[in-house]
Amino acid sequence: MTPPIAELGGVTVAYRERLVLRGVDLAVAPGERVALVGPNGAGKSTLLRVLAGLVVPREGRVTLGGDPVASLGRAAIARRLAAVPGQAALPFATRVEEVVALGRLPHEDPFRGPRPADHAAVDAAIERVGIGPLRGRDARELSLGERQLVLIALAVAQAAPLLILDEPTVHLDLRHQVAVMELLADLNRRDGVAVLAVLHDLALAAHFFPRLVLLDGGRVVADGPPARVLAPERIRATFGVDPAIFARPAAFAGPSALHGAPPELTAGTGGR
Amino acid sequence: MSIGARSLALARAHVGRPARAPSAAVLALVGLGALACAVVAAVAVGSVAVAPGDTVGILLRSIGLPIDRTWSPAAETIVLELRLPRVLTAIMVGGGLAVAGAAFQGLLRNPLADPYVLGTASGAALGAAVAVLIPFRAVFLDLGLLHLLSFAGALASVAVVYRLGRGGGPFAPLTGLLLTGYAVGSLLAAGLAMTMFLAGSNLRQIFAFLLGGLEGASWLRLAFAAPLIAGGSLAIVARARVLNGLLLGEEAAAHLGVDVRRERAVLLALASLVTAAAVAVAGLVGFIGLVAPHLVRLVVGPDARRVLPLAAILGAILLVLADLGARLLGEIPVGVVTAVVGAPFFLALLRGTRSAYEL
Numbered sequence: 272m273t274p275p276i277a278e279l280g281g282v283t284v285a286y287r288e289r290l291v292l293r294g295v296d297l298a299v300a301p302g303e304r305v306a307l308v309g310p311n312g313a314g315k316s317t318l319l320r321v322l323a324g325l326v327v328p329r330e331g332r333v334t335l336g337g338d339p340v341a342s343l344g345r346a347a348i349a350r351r352l353a354a355v356p357g358q359a360a361l362p363f364a365t366r367v368e369e370v371v372a373l374g375r376l377p378h379e380d381p382f383r384g385p386r387p388a389d390h391a392a393v394d395a396a397i398e399r400v401g402i403g404p405l406r407g408r409d410a411r412e413l414s415l416g417e418r419q420l421v422l423i424a425l426a427v428a429q430a431a432p433l434l435i436l437d438e439p440t441v442h443l444d445l446r447h448q449v450a451v452m453e454l455l456a457d458l459n460r461r462d463g464v465a466v467l468a469v470l471h472d473l474a475l476a477a478h479f480f481p482r483l484v485l486l487d488g489g490r491v492v493a494d495g496p497p498a499r500v501l502a503p504e505r506i507r508a509t510f511g512v513d514p515a516i517f518a519r520p521a522a523f524a525g526p527s528a529l530h531g532a533p534p535e536l537t538a539g540t541g542g543r
Numbered sequence: 544m545s546i547g548a549r550s551l552a553l554a555r556a557h558v559g560r561p562a563r564a565p566s567a568a569v570l571a572l573v574g575l576g577a578l579a580c581a582v583v584a585a586v587a588v589g590s591v592a593v594a595p596g597d598t599v600g601i602l603l604r605s606i607g608l609p610i611d612r613t614w615s616p617a618a619e620t621i622v623l624e625l626r627l628p629r630v631l632t633a634i635m636v637g638g639g640l641a642v643a644g645a646a647f648q649g650l651l652r653n654p655l656a657d658p659y660v661l662g663t664a665s666g667a668a669l670g671a672a673v674a675v676l677i678p679f680r681a682v683f684l685d686l687g688l689l690h691l692l693s694f695a696g697a698l699a700s701v702a703v704v705y706r707l708g709r710g711g712g713p714f715a716p717l718t719g720l721l722l723t724g725y726a727v728g729s730l731l732a733a734g735l736a737m738t739m740f741l742a743g744s745n746l747r748q749i750f751a752f753l754l755g756g757l758e759g760a761s762w763l764r765l766a767f768a769a770p771l772i773a774g775g776s777l778a779i780v781a782r783a784r785v786l787n788g789l790l791l792g793e794e795a796a797a798h799l800g801v802d803v804r805r806e807r808a809v810l811l812a813l814a815s816l817v818t819a820a821a822v823a824v825a826g827l828v829g830f831i832g833l834v835a836p837h838l839v840r841l842v843v844g845p846d847a848r849r850v851l852p853l854a855a856i857l858g859a860i861l862l863v864l865a866d867l868g869a870r871l872l873g874e875i876p877v878g879v880v881t882a883v884v885g886a887p888f889f890l891a892l893l894r895g896t897r898s899a900y901e902l
Contacts, residue, residue: 325797349800356795362652363845365790376788377800382781384848429799 274337276301276433276465277322277352282331284317284489291317292328293489299467301432304459306476307469308500309486310510315469318486319435322467324348335433349377353429355422355436359410367405367413367421371396374428396428399462400454416447423454427464434458436468440475448472452479477501485509567849570842574856578634581860585633585867586626593618602627629760632768633866633877634859636757636825637835639772639817641858644832645839645850646779646814649786650807651717658818658832661724661811662700665731667822670696671752672738675745686767689752690823697819703727705811717807755828755878757866764824771820775813776855782810786847828878830885831858831865837892 275298284292292314299305307315320326321333324340333340335351343351353374361370374396375389397403402420405413410421419439426434439455440448456479458464470476476483477497485493485500487509493500507513587598597614601622604610612619643658651660659665670692677688708723739749785806788796797803821828835858836850843849862877865884869877 323798325794344800345797345802346800349798352798354795354798356791356798359791359795360652361790361845362648362654363790363840365845369844369846370791373787373791373795373799376784379784381784 273301275299275334276303276336277467278332278334279318279321280332282318282321282328282333284314284321284326284328291489292321294331295486295489295491297484297491297494299433299465302459302463302465303482304456304466304480305468305482305484306480307467307484307486308471308473308476309492313486314489315486316437319354319437319467319469322435323352323354346377349429349431351431352433352435353426353431355419355426355434355439357437359418359422361411365410367402367408367410368393368397370410370421371424371428374425374430377429392428392430396424399427399458400424415442416444416450419443419447419451420454423451427458432463433465433467436466438469438471440470440472448475455479473501473506567843567853570853571856574853574860578856578860578863581863581867582630582634585630585863586622588867589621589626589870591618591621593622598622624762628762628765629757629866630863632757632760632765632824633862635765635769635772636821636828637831637858637860637862637865638855639776639821639858640828640832640862641835641854642776642779642851643814643817643821644858645836645847645854646786646810647832648836649789649847650810650814651721652789652792653721654837655833656721657829658814658821659827659829661720661815662704662727662731663697663815663818663822664827665728665735666700667693667697667819668749668753668827669731669735669738670694670699671826672735672742672749675742675748676738686764686823689748690764693752693826694819694823697822698815700727700731701811701815701819705808751876752826753878754876755826755881756869756874756876757825758874760824768820768824772817775817775820776851779810779813779817780851780855782806782813783847783851785810786851787845790845826876826878828862828881830881830889831861834885834889834892835861837889841892 278298279295282292282295283290295314295318297318307318309315317326321328322335322340324333324343324345327341335343335348340348359370372385372389372393375385375392378392379385379389397406400420400423402417402424405417405421410418413421423436423439426436434455436455439451443451452475455466455468459466468480470480481496483493483495483497483500484491485505492509493505583595583598583602586602587593587595593601593614597618600610600612601614601619604612605623605627640658644656647656647658647660648654650656653660671689673696674687674689674692704720704724704727707727708717708720739746742749785796785801788799788801789803791799793803793807818832836854839850839853839857843853862881865880866877869875869880872880
């Protein structure tokens with residue numbers, strides 16, 4: 272069995288006296304695709320930040336690639352885990368390709384700057400995400416959907432084996448939600464990048480992710496394939512809503528459902 | 544694979560700079576050439592003109608090249624003892640302010656930041672004004688009480704602003720710092736106004752400091768300021784990648800491998816040190832630190848590895864020329880020249896770039 276690429280064991284996090292995570296266990300295997308779901312305040316974003324070493328847990332063990340996060344420097348973490356930035360307000364006019372090139376910071380020689388390999392990685396990431404036509408544009412003037420693709424390209428250029436995203440589809444229209452999900456699934460399947468994403472849209476999560484982790488009140492309450500995690504009674508208990516809309520087994524993820532936007536998904540999310 | 548491309552309209556190049564910017568090395572060489580010309584002009588021109596050929600001869604001979612003396616000893620004294628230290632001080636101060644300005648803009652993620660934004664200016668001004676009131680003339684390395692107190696005042700006020708204004712966690716934006724800088728600056732300005740009210744006949748001396756000027760430049764003062772400014776600026780340039788990481792915000796920088804909390808404190812300290820040293824020898828020279836980094840960004844983009852060195856060269860050129868202008872206009876304060884030239888220029892810059900700068 273391959274060791275997990277990222278692992279939390281018994282992680283408890285408190286902001287002042289408020290417990291945000293309570294004894295969370297989670298292991299992500301190399302090349303896995305995992306969606307973190309759960310109500311607001313469940314601790315999903317905190318979990319990502321613990322993994323990235325930005326929040327130090329009160330108790331528990333956090334490892335990236337087998338090494339404790341606390342023992343790794345920031346640059347070493349950045350080579351093992353790429354985060355798609357949540358917000359991106361740029362103070363100066365910045366070309367899309369310059370934004371993507373920021374992903375090479377953890378790899379660059381601090382004094383000599385980018386090497387040919389770095390330029391090649393930037394070109395490849397732009398090509399991979401399909402934002403070639405945007406290269407020369409000011410990143411501050413993109414639509415939200417375009418911006419999200421640019422930020423994903425930045426993380427791709429970072430070339431880390433694990434990609435984490437915090438609500439990558441928030442504020443996006445349906446077409447861009449699907450585009451982002453397809454891109455993540457494709458990066459995962461073809462390039463073998465492990466993906467751990469916080470998602471609010473349960474339909475998207477169920478459709479595009481083979482494994483869901485449901486957090487509630489700082490605890491993992493369910494972990495497994497969508498059909499099991501999103502059982503109606505659990506949805507009712509966690510979110511307090513009647514989940515009739517989710518009871519559509521055909522929409523749950525299978526490899527064959529990963530191409531294009533199937534009509535069920537469009538109908539399901541559009542009707543919310 | 545081009546999932547995204549499907550949904551993307553074909554885009555025009557929207558950033559208003561050439562698709563292939565001239566390489567930074569070429570621009571640096573051009574800049575250094577222009578700086579050399581500016582130096583020769585500034586050393587040659589003045590109430591006693593020295594021929595450009597003689598000026599170059601004196602300068603080259605002073606660095607040890609075997610050149611026959613074809614000029615009068617007086618010309619040599621004027622060039623080497625009066626004008627050269629002044630021009631070199633202008634290079635140091637202009638370059639240092641430009642680097643510090645670029646660093647503050649990047650750190651605060653605010654295009655309107657300048658080296659004085661965190662209280663350095665008001666602290667230095669109050670220190671200088673207080674020094675004018677004290678009837679005691681200590682002199683150390685050609686530096687009077689005024690220079691030393693302005694240096695100390697600048698550093699002290701930044702330290703106070705930093706102590707009061709940080710907080711909100713390591714990844715909180717520095718907006719709090721900016722506002723604290725404004726509040727502390729206002730308080731210090733009140734102290735400055737009171738001091739000026741009490742200054743009586745010494746008011747002119749305070750004004751001279753507030754408006755900036757290089758007429759007091761000497762080799763000894765340069766020996767105090769140059770190591771601080773050059774050392775601090777080089778240390779900032781060596782941290783250019785930190786400023787690049789901060790382009791997308793504090794948390795994104797941390798994800799890109801930057802130790803945000805430590806690097807931010809180090810950069811703030813370095814930029815404040817450079818500013819304080821520049822202010823101590825030249826007073827409050829405005830606009831260089833604001834305009835030079837912006838001009839450079841218009842040509843080469845936001846990459847701090849290119850912006851910082853090129854802004855230093857441009858800042859040096861601008862201040863050498865502004866000081867030459869100030870001398871030719873009868874020793875008016877150089878800060879007046881930089882403001883009169885810089886302010887309209889900056890306005891044009893803001894209007895010309897169609898982007899709405901976010902604050």
